[in-house]
Amino acid sequence: MSLNFNRRSMLRGLLGGSAVCMGIPALDIFLDENGLAFADGAKLPTRFGTYFWGLGLTDTPTGGSRWVPTKTGAGYEITPELESLKAVKNKVSVFSGFRVIGDGRPNIVHWSGHAAILSGQAPAATNRMDGASFDTRIADAIGTGTRFKSIEASASGKVVSFSTRTGTSYSTPETSPIALYTRLFGEGFQDPNSPVWKPDPSIMLRQSVLSAVTDQRAALMAGVGKADQIKLDQYFSSLRDMENQLAIQLQRPEKCEACVIPASPVEKPKAASVDVVNSNTKQMARLLAMGLACNQTRVFNMVHTPGSSETYVAGSSKIYHQITHDEPTDAKLGYQVETSKLAALVMQGFGEFLNEMDAIKEGDGTLLDHSLVMGFSDTGYAKIHSLENIPMFLAGGANGKHKAGQHIATKGEPVTRLSLTAMQIAGAPVGEFGVGAMKTARPLTEVMA
Amino acid sequence: MRKRISLALLAAAAVAVSGGVGMTALAQSGAAAPATIVKVATRRITESQYRNTIRDAFGPEIKINARFEPEKREGGLMAIGASDLSITSSGFEQYFSLAKSISDQVLDPKVRDTHVPCKPADAKKADDACTKAFVEKYGEMFYRRPLTAGEVAARVKTAQLGAAGAEDFYAGLKLALTSLLVAPEFMFRVETAEPDPANPKQYRLDGYTKAARLSYLFWDAAPDAELRAAAASGALHTKAGLDAQIARLQASPRMQDGARAFFIDMMQFEAFDGINKDPANYPKFSQAVADSAREQTLKTVVDLLVTKKRDYRDLFSSNETFINRHLASVYNVPYASAQEWAPYTFPAESQRAGILTQVTFLSLFSHPGASSPTKRGVKIHEIFMCEPTPEPPADVDFSKVQALDKGTVRTRLLAHMENEGCASCHRVSDPPGLALEHFDGLGQLRTKENGTVIDVSAEVEGKKFTGAPGLAKYLRDDKRIPQCLVRNVYAYGVGRPTDERDEDYIADQTKAFGAKGYKYPELIGQIATTPEFFKVRVPSGATPVPPGPPAKIAQAPAGANR
Amino acid sequence: MKRTVLKTAFLAASLFIAAPTLAHAAWTKTWVIEWFEPAHIYGAKTGVIDPGTDCPAGTNNSKPEIDWVDVMVKAGYTREEAVWLRDPANPTRSPVNGQNQMAFRGKDRANVYINPTSFPESGNFLPVSGTQAEGINLDGNATTGFVSPAGEKGIDNNFYKALGCWKTYRAPERLSSGALQFNDTMRNGSYTLVVVASGEGKDPMNDPNVTLGIYNSPDKLVKDGAGNISRDYTFRIKPDAKLEAVFKAKSVKGRITSTEAMDEVWMRNPGYDRELQLLKARIDFTMKEDGTLRGYVGGYRPWMPVYVGWVNARGPVIESLTWVSLPDVYYALQRYADYAPTPGGERTHISFALRVDAIPAYVMKPDASTTVAAATSYKAQAPAVVAAVAPASPYRAGGTVDGIVVGRGGAVSQTPDQLRPPAARIAAGTQ
Structure with a gap:
């Protein structure tokens, strides 16, 4: 629904809809003393983000791995390539053994993996997905009350984003910290702590939907038996919870104590070397985190490096992508040494990203505790563009909905199960996800609270 | 505005007074007061019923992707559990956002003209007449009865607000539709009884409630226009009118939907949600195999019982079925078709007989890494004989039973027989399961376990049989099998478990079922024609109220009765 | 043929x-x-690359990797040019399709992929x-x-x-x-x-x-x-x-x-x-x-189709990834070819x-x-074979022409014309 509000229609809406506000006074008992938030302490909204990096993590041809922990369940051990997640380990779940099932579609190298994770189906052509990326479903569910429905950023300077509603056109990402800063905190920035505040008119309309239902309550309840009355009472109490949620959105939001408008970053020349990309990632993390804390957006999509990552160690004549393919497996160690070293370097970006989110105190915890970040890559064993054992992570407590700190190991379950899990934890009303052999209605309940 | 409200208030007051009188009269005298109604049950609609309703209203293109609230099995059936279920807060959120997504799709500018029966005078403004037409048309489908004037008026008001806010008629209509879709009158089947004119001291289900009972039983869907018309005209209260509708429902291909829904419920297919197999033992298992198995069983049931109208008991012995490429691999036979599914008949050497020897039953009721004669036996009794097994005693030493690496499961199960607490049940549950031991935990044929030849002979209460074909014959002749189906169909239709007061009825119906050759469609029709199918049991605590002109109740200011 | x-x-x-x-x-x-x-x-x-009875010096003769700067210098490029060609920051070096200039290292800057004999065997x-x-x-x-x-x-x-x-x-x-x-x-x-x-x-x-x-x-x-x-x-x-x-x-x-x-x-x-x-x-x-x-x-x-297959898989990419000078593959196959369909004819x-x-x-x-x-x-x-028109050159497959990708993946050139690094880069001493 495209809402075209002006002052007059707002007024008309308010006048014509006395029913809208009818339920609100009765709701007072559900609010705590300052009248602003739910009494049960669920004060802070859940935020969601994706974090993508290219080229996976390192497996070995003989079946070993440099990243998959041997211990499953809670308390997994830190493996060499997960070293950078050490500080937030208890807030990160690791998912291994998940794969993309092509259903006969080709393995489009450095594309099929993440396209399938995001769209639920192996793609038919490069740079195309068969449907929307799932982050948009989450944005539709949780991202409508903020200035931006979602924000995209790319740390390598490349114009690359995988967030799409059509499968063909992708959101335009901010490709430098300064651009991201300008987008979030430049012109149009809505200071959540500013004294001027306007409620979202679409929320009142959604309330009217519910009040039309409650209008009929008396008629419905007349003549029902005791057991049915209890059931219908529960229905109406659930409906009232929904009304409450909406009513709260019409209240002036709680002061965002965590929101501190950051200083503008300094412009730097673009480069794809891993130190620069990681430094951009860190800066962008700080900005995105503040963008979340300042209520500018609830959803973000971050790309560290694209699928066929061009990143390299400064001074080397070889890029990471090439090394994953051409480096032989070390005879003694049993894995690709340089590749693994680079994978760990690339993972530093993810570690620092999460550390930044965890550094922002919010309510009783940190911003990370109130967020869910799904990290994933395009491939498993990059040397052969494997679509098996694609590394994936869920980070952050999601307001207590993610039972974090676990390692979930499977043998070839479809990646879509994690996508579905992420959607459900983040609050998207989605019951199934994926197409063909990757269609699933089974989220990973082990990590769901 | 002010004037209208005060009029409505007056009307409401009048209704309240007369209602009070009726209630008192009934309570005091025990006689039915004239013109009171009572709501005998509210049954939450299932996911498939929700989907079918939306499909019938707006076509199959509408995508429904949401987490439906879990259903609950009670007295052997989800359909009975549905009478106990409400909607939780998180569930409501889901339904609310699903309703919004359906409204967005239905009123998408590209397709909305096919759904909206009228054009607004000005697309930028509310148009009450057009809104009313839309709300009345679809409201009747969702509520399974015409809407009251108040129910319509509430949505017209919502639509006005939305249209004004967005300067778009259709934006308002979206809100109205969303509101209908989250209404309890849609989410719950409200079963209503009215005084029976032929028998003034008794209640009868009203016409729309009867229509819904029929429609959900036969088609797993809300009543269509013709059935609603029969409800409105009172035809459903006459024998001729009821028979005509039953014949029509029975003749429709939509009987297949009804049969699917019923058997999904009865056969406990929710077990597929949690199915898990150890790939080390059963590498051929995959989600695709599980999905295929489920579909195989449903196709078999519908084909045999609805399409071919065969004897219900043939389900246990017939080897006519359907397979696809995945299942062909598990059954280890070639797949002789270029289509997705193909009819297939298991040959005698397959040792298979009936649906119990399909992957569905054999794998669902097994362990992740092994078969389980006990689970299989327990489920045969529970699902097909309506004989649930008590929970095992708490103090069982499972160490002997779980040593899976030696001998066959038969010798391991002997351990149970040393303990009388176990033996009393295992003597009943295990033999049918042991007869199925030539099929492993995925349902693949085998003759040995741990190198030992598997003995598939069994004995129950003096009756001896061998292997799956022997079990099939034993079950086919067991009188509990058809009786259990009758019990389930009736309980499924009326939404409550049977009790001792129903026993004679069940016995009679089973007899009639047999007399007509145990045909499932006949059974459905036969049960629907009995007065018991529409029998009213007034729930405890229900206070009959006057139906009143709905418009008047509805126009009372909302909240006045809170 | x-x-x-x-x-x-x-x-x-x-x-x-x-x-x-x-x-x-x-x-x-x-x-x-x-x-x-x-x-x-x-x-x-x-191991997987160790010396063995088949290859006593190990995989690729234990030569870890070809020094491509050296190769290009020997082929007549200046060291400065060669270093810049191999620099990941060079916009003519596609991270996906490699550095096309690698092709032009034959005699008189011939494309070695389609003229393998224009480039000497490495030994x-x-x-x-x-x-x-x-x-x-x-x-x-x-x-x-x-x-x-x-x-x-x-x-x-x-x-x-x-x-x-x-x-x-x-x-x-x-x-x-x-x-x-x-x-x-x-x-x-x-x-x-x-x-x-x-x-x-x-x-x-x-x-x-x-x-x-x-x-x-x-x-x-x-x-x-x-x-x-x-x-x-x-x-x-x-x-x-x-x-x-x-x-x-x-x-x-x-x-x-x-x-x-x-x-x-x-x-x-x-x-x-x-x-x-x-x-x-x-x-x-x-x-x-x-x-x-x-x-x-x-x-x-x-x-020949074996060699052509590797060339068409993008010469510069294959050479980088498999540590081979593609003409060496050509020479080796030609040397050990052991069958002539026509008696006495070409093997x-x-x-x-x-x-x-x-x-x-x-x-x-x-x-x-x-x-x-x-x-x-x-x-x-089987459906009847449509008589295929023999292509003008076998070295055309998918997006590759003569073993390199032209006109995709950024500013790549088919001829040696972008050899000098930007002045700023030379000054920064990054070569």
Whole structure:
């Protein structure tokens, strides 16, 4: 629904809809003393983000791995390539053994993996997905009350984003910290702590939907038996919870104590070397985190490096992508040494990203505790563009909905199960996800609270 | 505005007074007061019923992707559990956002003209007449009865607000539709009884409630226009009118939907949600195999019982079925078709007989890494004989039973027989399961376990049989099998478990079922024609109220009765 | 050359149709190929690149990687130019398609991919030096060729001799990148090959008259719960006017070997050159107790398509990834080519064997009506071959022209014209 509000229609809406506000006074008992938030302490909204990096993590041809922990369940051990997640380990779940099932579609190298994770189906052509990326479903569910429905950023300077509603056109990402800063905190920035505040008119309309239902309550309840009355009472109490949620959105939001408008970053020349990309990632993390804390957006999509990552160690004549393919497996160690070293370097970006989110105190915890970040890559064993054992992570407590700190190991379950899990934890009303052999209605309940 | 409200208030007051009188009269005298109604049950609609309703209203293109609230099995059936279920807060959120997504799709500018029966005078403004037409048309489908004037008026008001806010008629209509879709009158089947004119001291289900009972039983869907018309005209209260509708429902291909829904419920297919197999033992298992198995069983049931109208008991012995490429691999036979599914008949050497020897039953009721004669036996009794097994005693030493690496499961199960607490049940549950031991935990044929030849002979209460074909014959002749189906169909239709007061009825119906050759469609029709199918049991605590002109109740200011 | 090959194929096809075909066999066994790769022996006891009996200096002669700056300097570029060409920050070096300039290092800056002889042999690309190889005795001569691991003499596999130490192919079974890449796509469903064996005798394990065919199938392989290819799935035969290999053989104690060499067969190849022609083709398979089939398909394959396949896979990318100067591959194949279709003519073919692993599967007639009754020819049911117009150059495939990608993936050039790094970069001393 495209809402075209002006002052007059707002007024008309308010006048014509006395029913809208009818339920609100009765709701007072559900609010705590300052009248602003739910009494049960669920004060802070859940935020969601994706974090993508290219080229996976390192497996070995003989079946070993440099990243998959041997211990499953809670308390997994830190493996060499997960070293950078050490500080937030208890807030990160690791998912291994998940794969993309092509259903006969080709393995489009450095594309099929993440396209399938995001769209639920192996793609038919490069740079195309068969449907929307799932982050948009989450944005539709949780991202409508903020200035931006979602924000995209790319740390390598490349114009690359995988967030799409059509499968063909992708959101335009901010490709430098300064651009991201300008987008979030430049012109149009809505200071959540500013004294001027306007409620979202679409929320009142959604309330009217519910009040039309409650209008009929008396008629419905007349003549029902005791057991049915209890059931219908529960229905109406659930409906009232929904009304409450909406009513709260019409209240002036709680002061965002965590929101501190950051200083503008300094412009730097673009480069794809891993130190620069990681430094951009860190800066962008700080900005995105503040963008979340300042209520500018609830959803973000971050790309560290694209699928066929061009990143390299400064001074080397070889890029990471090439090394994953051409480096032989070390005879003694049993894995690709340089590749693994680079994978760990690339993972530093993810570690620092999460550390930044965890550094922002919010309510009783940190911003990370109130967020869910799904990290994933395009491939498993990059040397052969494997679509098996694609590394994936869920980070952050999601307001207590993610039972974090676990390692979930499977043998070839479809990646879509994690996508579905992420959607459900983040609050998207989605019951199934994926197409063909990757269609699933089974989220990973082990990590769901 | 002010004037209208005060009029409505007056009307409401009048209704309240007369209602009070009726209630008192009934309570005091025990006689039915004239013109009171009572709501005998509210049954939450299932996911498939929700989907079918939306499909019938707006076509199959509408995508429904949401987490439906879990259903609950009670007295052997989800359909009975549905009478106990409400909607939780998180569930409501889901339904609310699903309703919004359906409204967005239905009123998408590209397709909305096919759904909206009228054009607004000005697309930028509310148009009450057009809104009313839309709300009345679809409201009747969702509520399974015409809407009251108040129910319509509430949505017209919502639509006005939305249209004004967005300067778009259709934006308002979206809100109205969303509101209908989250209404309890849609989410719950409200079963209503009215005084029976032929028998003034008794209640009868009203016409729309009867229509819904029929429609959900036969088609797993809300009543269509013709059935609603029969409800409105009172035809459903006459024998001729009821028979005509039953014949029509029975003749429709939509009987297949009804049969699917019923058997999904009865056969406990929710077990597929949690199915898990150890790939080390059963590498051929995959989600695709599980999905295929489920579909195989449903196709078999519908084909045999609805399409071919065969004897219900043939389900246990017939080897006519359907397979696809995945299942062909598990059954280890070639797949002789270029289509997705193909009819297939298991040959005698397959040792298979009936649906119990399909992957569905054999794998669902097994362990992740092994078969389980006990689970299989327990489920045969529970699902097909309506004989649930008590929970095992708490103090069982499972160490002997779980040593899976030696001998066959038969010798391991002997351990149970040393303990009388176990033996009393295992003597009943295990033999049918042991007869199925030539099929492993995925349902693949085998003759040995741990190198030992598997003995598939069994004995129950003096009756001896061998292997799956022997079990099939034993079950086919067991009188509990058809009786259990009758019990389930009736309980499924009326939404409550049977009790001792129903026993004679069940016995009679089973007899009639047999007399007509145990045909499932006949059974459905036969049960629907009995007065018991529409029998009213007034729930405890229900206070009959006057139906009143709905418009008047509805126009009372909302909240006045809170 | 291509044209003659096509002509031969037509001749062979028509011959086949005319030949009487087996209608019903006494027995038929069917499989689907779950893995196949060039039959190479990894001669070291451990590791994946260690020196061994096959390659005493190790994979790629233990030369870790070609110093491309050095190569370009030797080819006439200044060091400054060469360093800039290899710099990841150079916009003409596509991270996906490589540095096109690498092509122009031949005599007078000729493109070495299409003029391999314009560039000298490096001398580092050594052949396999051991005496052991897998494969089949193709010429019937026990005094030429290698000795099999089982001690059989006369094994002809000069493809292994020529390329067996190259990083692409050298690794223990199933671990070389060349094998992994093409089997992975097959196992993910992009193509399928089935094997049918049938015989006239009573005992499939010992039958003097066995026919074995290898066919394409339109049905995809399916992975099981453990990630392996699932057994007992059903596959139809896809009649193909070209890709079909039927062999006359016998079985002794479960081993199926050719009774005569087939003049010309074709099948899908696990490589960049997708269609494999084998002349004087033979098989050597063993039917195992667990129902699987393992063994070799051998014959003389044309070696030019092998080289062209690697060039078309994007010369600069292949050279970087597999640490090879592509002209070396050309020289090696040419040197060890050991078969001339015309007696006394040019040796256009090289002895070769594929090692094949197949698992039990059901194989159906093309219309899926019944399981196949015998390993016969299905060419008659194939759509007619459209006479292909021979391309002007074999070096055109997908997006590549002459071994490089032109006009995609950023500012790439086909000619040496962007050689100087920006002044700022020279000043910063990053070269």
